[in-house]
Amino acid sequence: MALLETAPVASDWLKSEDGSFRSRDTAIIAAGAGKLKTGTVLALVAATGKYVPAASSGNDGSQTAVAVLFTPVDATSADQKAVIVSRQAIASHAGLTYGPTINDATKRAAANGQLKAVGIIVREGA
Structure with a gap:
């Protein structure tokens, strides 16, 4: 019997956010x-003001x-x-997707620390 696979939804990762x-x-x-x-997980490219998947390195803003x-x-x-979601939220690590260069626990921890700096707390578990 095949498992039913569903597309990810925000409630897979967003556990709490600020009101309104x-x-x-x-x-x-x-x-x-x-x-x-x-x-x-996104980063803001300084020169364009547009968002891209966060990277583990760079110097244009995509690394943060x-x-x-x-x-x-x-x-x-x-x-x-x-x-x-850019502030005042709690996220479950299990539902987050990182850019292809954020490919190990150390890099994910660094990205999660950067999110914490803007008020997005990443927690282990649900």
């Missing part, structure tokens, strides 16, 4: 970022995790407007 949706903002996801799921994608988007070939 104050935790959320609208943002532009940069073209070329690809198909991103809810829970993707500052938000988490709330709504899935396909920014493969064009910029896309999206809703992000």
